[in-house]
Amino acid sequence: MTEPLRVAIVDDHAMFRRGVRAEIDGPVEVVAEAEDVESAVTALVETKPDVVLLDVHMPGGGGLEVIRRLHVRHPDMKFLALSVSDAAEDVIGIIRAGARGYVTKNISGPELLAAITRVAGGDAVFSPRLAGFVLDAFAGTIEVAQIDEDFDRLTEREREVMRLIARGYAYKEVAKELFISVKTVETHVSSVLRKLQLSSRHELTRWANDRRLI
Amino acid sequence: MTERNAPVYRRAYRPADRRLVGGVATGLADHFGVNVIYVRAAFIVATWLNGIGVLAYLLMWRFLPLQQPEMSPGLEAATRQGLRTSPNRPRPIEIIQTLAIGMVGVGVLVFIQSTGRGINGTLLGPALVAVIGLALIWRQFDDVAWKRWMRQTSGFGFAARIGAGGVLIAFAGLYFITQERGWGGMIDLALALGVAVIGLALILGPWITKLLGDLTEERRARVRSEERADVAAHLHDSVLQTLALLQKNAGDQATVATLARRQERELRAWLYGNDEQPSDSLVAALRASAADVEDAHHVPVEVIAVGDAALDSDVAAVAKAAREAMINAAKHAGVDRIDVYAEADGQTVEVFVRDRGVGFDPESMADDRMGVRGSIVGRVERHGGTVTIRSKPGEGTEVAMTMPVRTPDLVTTEEPS
Numbered sequence: 001m002t003e004p005l006r007v008a009i010v011d012d013h014a015m016f017r018r019g020v021r022a023e024i025d026g027p028v029e030v031v032a033e034a035e036d037v038e039s040a041v042t043a044l045v046e047t048k049p050d051v052v053l054l055d056v057h058m059p060g061g062g063g064l065e066v067i068r069r070l071h072v073r074h075p076d077m078k079f080l081a082l083s084v085s086d087a088a089e090d091v092i093g094i095i096r097a098g099a100r101g102y103v104t105k106n107i108s109g110p111e112l113l114a115a116i117t118r119v120a121g122g123d124a125v126f127s128p129r130l131a132g133f134v135l136d137a138f139a140g141t142i143e144v145a146q147i148d149e150d151f152d153r154l155t156e157r158e159r160e161v162m163r164l165i166a167r168g169y170a171y172k173e174v175a176k177e178l179f180i181s182v183k184t185v186e187t188h189v190s191s192v193l194r195k196l197q198l199s200s201r202h203e204l205t206r207w208a209n210d211r212r213l214i
Numbered sequence: 215m216t217e218r219n220a221p222v223y224r225r226a227y228r229p230a231d232r233r234l235v236g237g238v239a240t241g242l243a244d245h246f247g248v249n250v251i252y253v254r255a256a257f258i259v260a261t262w263l264n265g266i267g268v269l270a271y272l273l274m275w276r277f278l279p280l281q282q283p284e285m286s287p288g289l290e291a292a293t294r295q296g297l298r299t300s301p302n303r304p305r306p307i308e309i310i311q312t313l314a315i316g317m318v319g320v321g322v323l324v325f326i327q328s329t330g331r332g333i334n335g336t337l338l339g340p341a342l343v344a345v346i347g348l349a350l351i352w353r354q355f356d357d358v359a360w361k362r363w364m365r366q367t368s369g370f371g372f373a374a375r376i377g378a379g380g381v382l383i384a385f386a387g388l389y390f391i392t393q394e395r396g397w398g399g400m401i402d403l404a405l406a407l408g409v410a411v412i413g414l415a416l417i418l419g420p421w422i423t424k425l426l427g428d429l430t431e432e433r434r435a436r437v438r439s440e441e442r443a444d445v446a447a448h449l450h451d452s453v454l455q456t457l458a459l460l461q462k463n464a465g466d467q468a469t470v471a472t473l474a475r476r477q478e479r480e481l482r483a484w485l486y487g488n489d490e491q492p493s494d495s496l497v498a499a500l501r502a503s504a505a506d507v508e509d510a511h512h513v514p515v516e517v518i519a520v521g522d523a524a525l526d527s528d529v530a531a532v533a534k535a536a537r538e539a540m541i542n543a544a545k546h547a548g549v550d551r552i553d554v555y556a557e558a559d560g561q562t563v564e565v566f567v568r569d570r571g572v573g574f575d576p577e578s579m580a581d582d583r584m585g586v587r588g589s590i591v592g593r594v595e596r597h598g599g600t601v602t603i604r605s606k607p608g609e610g611t612e613v614a615m616t617m618p619v620r621t622p623d624l625v626t627t628e629e630p631s
Contacts, residue, residue: 012297062298087289087486093301106478128553132518139520139559166518167566167612168553 005120008032008047010040010066011055011082016105020053020082023109028116036060041069044077050120054099056083056090064090064097071098078119082107088133096197101125123186124193131165134192154192161188227281231300234312235349236275254312258319262326268345288485344405347382347412379416382409452480468512475514479505496523496533496563500556503537507552511544515552523558523619528597532565532617535601538589539567539613547571547611563617570610576603590615 005028009017012035021030032047034040037060044052044066054063067079079099081091091102100119103112104127115125126134138154154162157178164174171189175182226245228237239257243250261267292298456477463469492502497519504515523529536554543552549571556565590613591601599617 057292057297059296061296062292064299064301068299084482087286089301090289090298093299096301128516128518128555132520132555135520135557163555163557166520167555168516168551168568 004029005051005116006031006049007116008044008049008052010034010052012036012058024113027113037065040066044070049077051078051080051116053082054079056081056094064094067094067097067099080115080119080125091130091133092137100193102130103127104129124189126165126189128166128168131162134196135162135166154195158188158192161185162192226278228278230280232304234304234309238271238274238278241278251311255315258315261319262322272348286486343382343385343409344412347409379413382413385409453477472509472512475508493525495525496529496558497556499525499533500536500554503540504554507540507544513544513550513552515540515554517554519556521558523563526620528617528620529563531593531597532563532599532615535590535593535615536565536567542586543567543569543571543611561619563619565615566612568612573605573607573609573611575607576605
């Protein structure tokens, strides 16, 4: 067996950090904890963990600020957003900044471990909620003439995968449903993540503003 | 989404959180639904024609209202406490891009000047300074961060501001001295004075804004105390009640989980949601049903929605059928989670209710199973929709409902009026 993954927990609630640590310590190694943007940046630069569990709302500018400061210089560090905030603009915002996934805080221990492993492997983690946000963000038809890049729309297959995830299917179940391999599902999800990050589609920014539904 | 249900009067705004200079270009880009870079380019091209671009920009800066992002109370609080960064902040690449086209614009402008066909040479300099001065002051009027900087009366910010004002005045003075001759001198003097006034305004700005600021501050404090009262009342009504119930039922795990889940749902809706009524729309109805099922059967129901639809009789039938499907899943499937997914694109409404429970064989489904036959399949089919039930023993069940929409949907039509 290879070395355990090195994980950092960044969240401003000490109780929550302790809870997560108790749940995941062992299979992975928790190398750092931090409670705000400043301490997180210092601790992360020092320990260079494989995966950072990042709260969306935190003193000093939130998870978004942490990613902004570290992402360019430390591209190997993978961020997984972990939050109770269901505000679509913040979730999409943190993904666009560079996080490789988003899960809600009531996720179970084993599921969180699976998500950490997936993110560490370079794949993306989409919860049903995030898949719903993504479908919403890319919703609506835009005229072909307006599309600058391929980033601006999802392929039919990607949309299918997103819909199944939003319907509560795990990656394995999505693969079975569409008669494709889990690896292919992962490829589709990663490609959606990339589009989400690179798309300059103006609807995407405006959508975040217009949208006030959970 | 926005194109489909555009209100009759659509106003352009300057978005406060996404602007580079005044937000005019961004606001217009939003309004016309084009990429902001084209709008910026258009302004720069227009500037080559006797500076019309700059003039238009300044005018629109004055007359387009600034729009502060409208946020749910939870987000607003998080923003105030510095717990989040606005994801809409202009990216560095956008700034560089804009600077680049700005440079090209200036280059062409200089070229036009050199051919002698541009703006009168003696006017160009002061006009430029005046525009920059105006931009500085106007930005100060609508930018909070800037306001803070302008209100400072010591430290680096103060020194920098005085410096900026001083440089402008010195520039005006130099200009005056070098140009002092003949009739032109009169115009030059007026221009120089104008620039000097701008410089003075920069220096005096803090005291003026402070005066204005105090007034708004007072109003804000009043609003804040009202908000605090709301929060206190809300906390008392819901959270304290729940905590009391939790203590009473501490031994009963299922009840504790349900209570916690309900409280979470309420708080979440209050912080990040809007006040929707179950009768308003499909999604609201589904959420309400999910909440009821959670309470009655102690199973979490996750509702994910993409788009929304008005609750006409057809859609209401789907919502009711979905509710039956949720109840069935909660009662018979023996699971700890039910997923509900709804999608409405304006033409059809689709709802999926899925569990990973025991499942059953749809072939052998007895006709007397009123729940499935009558209240799910029959109900939807009577309104012209279709229902597919997929289930296998041991592999869970998924009920998929599709319904064509007759009325144009009323997706989130809560434009700021």
